[in-house]
Amino acid sequence: MPGTQSLESISPRLDHIATVARQRPGEALTxxxxxxxxxxxxxxxxxTRKDGAKGVDHVTAAQYAVQLEASxxxxxxxxxxxxxxxxxxxxxxxxxxxxxxxxxxxxxTFEDKILQRAAAMVLEAVYEPEFLECSxxxxxxxxxHQALQRVWRSVMEMGGAIVLDVDIRSFFDRLxxxxxxxxxxxxxxxxVIRRSIxxxxxxxxxxxxxxxxxxxxxxxxxxxxxxxANIYLHEVVDTWFVRDxxxxxxxxxxxxxxxxxxVLIFERQDDARRVLDVLPKRLGKYGLELHPDxxxxxxxxxxxxxxxxxxxxxxxxSGTFDFLGFTHYWGVSRNxxxxxxxxxxxxxxxxxxxxxxxxxxRHRHEPVKDQHRMLCxxxxxxxxxxxxxxxxxxxxxxxxxxxxxxxxxxNRRSQQARMHWKRFxxxxxxxxxxxARVVHSIxxxxxxxxx
Numbered sequence: 001m002p003g004t005q006s007l008e009s010i011s012p013r014l015d016h017i018a019t020v021a022r023q024r025p026g027e028a029l030t031x032x033x034x035x036x037x038x039x040x041x042x043x044x045x046x047x048t049r050k051d052g053a054k055g056v057d058h059v060t061a062a063q064y065a066v067q068l069e070a071s072x073x074x075x076x077x078x079x080x081x082x083x084x085x086x087x088x089x090x091x092x093x094x095x096x097x098x099x100x101x102x103x104x105x106x107x108x109t110f111e112d113k114i115l116q117r118a119a120a121m122v123l124e125a126v127y128e129p130e131f132l133e134c135s136x137x138x139x140x141x142x143x144x145h146q147a148l149q150r151v152w153r154s155v156m157e158m159g160g161a162i163v164l165d166v167d168i169r170s171f172f173d174r175l176x177x178x179x180x181x182x183x184x185x186x187x188x189x190x191x192v193i194r195r196s197i198x199x200x201x202x203x204x205x206x207x208x209x210x211x212x213x214x215x216x217x218x219x220x221x222x223x224x225x226x227x228x229a230n231i232y233l234h235e236v237v238d239t240w241f242v243r244d245x246x247x248x249x250x251x252x253x254x255x256x257x258x259x260x261x262x263v264l265i266f267e268r269q270d271d272a273r274r275v276l277d278v279l280p281k282r283l284g285k286y287g288l289e290l291h292p293d294x295x296x297x298x299x300x301x302x303x304x305x306x307x308x309x310x311x312x313x314x315x316x317x318s319g320t321f322d323f324l325g326f327t328h329y330w331g332v333s334r335n336x337x338x339x340x341x342x343x344x345x346x347x348x349x350x351x352x353x354x355x356x357x358x359x360x361x362r363h364r365h366e367p368v369k370d371q372h373r374m375l376c377x378x379x380x381x382x383x384x385x386x387x388x389x390x391x392x393x394x395x396x397x398x399x400x401x402x403x404x405x406x407x408x409x410x411n412r413r414s415q416q417a418r419m420h421w422k423r424f425x426x427x428x429x430x431x432x433x434x435x436a437r438v439v440h441s442i443x444x445x446x447x448x449x450x451x
Contacts (some may be wrong), residue, residue: 163297
């Protein structure tokens with residue numbers, strides 16, 4: 001198969017780039033773009049999502065694939081000669097977790113996604129050997145569930161902790177181009193790749209018919225943006241914490257970061273307060289700032305006895321914190337011991353149910369079998385992420401909400417035929433929705449880690 005052949009042809013080159021990067025730490029690599037050839041672009045095309053939204057040119061993946069070989073050849077020639085012009089990204093706004101505000105997302109063209117993926121493959125091979133264990137976002141072989149497990153394990157091993165819940169205000173909009181270029185200069189000085197990165201940074205954003213070219217930031221939604229964010233925060237936060245902060249702590253301290261979402265876990269409260277005092281200065285040096293309302297210290301120490309309910313932390317807030325869509329809290333296990341538990345964050349649950357409600361409303365007149373197929377896919381996707389040990393109640397709550405929403409809009413398909421519960425129950429015997437299930441077992445993960 002063409003995809004398999006392209007993967008086999010570029011894997012040795014990816015390994016070679018990574019080996020050279022490990023053998024020459026701290027040196028700038030100047031010859032990288034020659035690795036990107038037609039086979040490399042074919043592999044980048046294979047890795048690019050085909051069901052994403054259309055960019056400013058309105059070209060779909062299916063349309064691009066009609067003359068794939070010719071299109072990729074022309075793209076390669078323009079990339080190598082410097083004639084490639086990065087088109088602006090199409091901006092859309094999606095709701096944030098709280099549902100009261102939106103997050104801007106930039107949608108590149110499909111061709112731009114392919115070229116960004118090709119460049120990201122090169123940069124990833126260079127930087128993966130340097131990235132630290134505390135970083136989990138958008139890295140091969142790493143996931144949000146591994147970051148969640150690291151948080152759980154760190155807090156449990158400390159017997160409770162002081163958690164610094166960090167929120168960097170509008171990180172992807174404030175990423176400083178000058179600082180990013182300086183960081184890239186230390187490892188990547190290939191002119192062809194660097195010229196393309198500069199074009200993507202200055203491509204601009206198309207919104208309401210006008211093109212805006214911001215002086216800072218990288219569009220959230222771009223293929224290469226997560227990698228650039230990791231490069232930026234690797235120096236701003238990760239290496240600073242490991243090299244300068246942790247050795248000065250009086251107790252144990254851990255950093256867990258997933259892209260721009262991060263928490264710092266401390267054994268001692270005085271260590272946490274010292275870091276909270278210096279962190280704004282560190283971020284400010286690189287054009288970033290903490291969100292004053294969302295960044296907080298959480299007293300997440302284990303209660304003294306199973307009969308005591310966790311009380312408020314030092315800031316007067318409840319002793320819980322949210323990370324990667326889950327609320328972390330202390331609860332009692334079946335053995336009567338205090339353990340860290342996780343449940344779907346209330347804002348995420350509400351947002352998911354609102355999305356189901358909106359979909360059922362728009363598609364209420366479609367055939368029931370088509371609605372059933374879609375709702376099953378939604379539930380399985382929800383379970384795939386939120387189906388972790390201890391979250392059964394929230395999973396059941398979501399499934400019940402989907403059932404009630406489906407019945408509500410089936411009931412509004414006609415004024416004559418009412419979808420009462422007895423009739424809806426009979427319908428569910430023919431079109432059953434998948435039951436809630438745990439996909440990620442904390443015990444299975446712990447057993448794998450101990451092997």
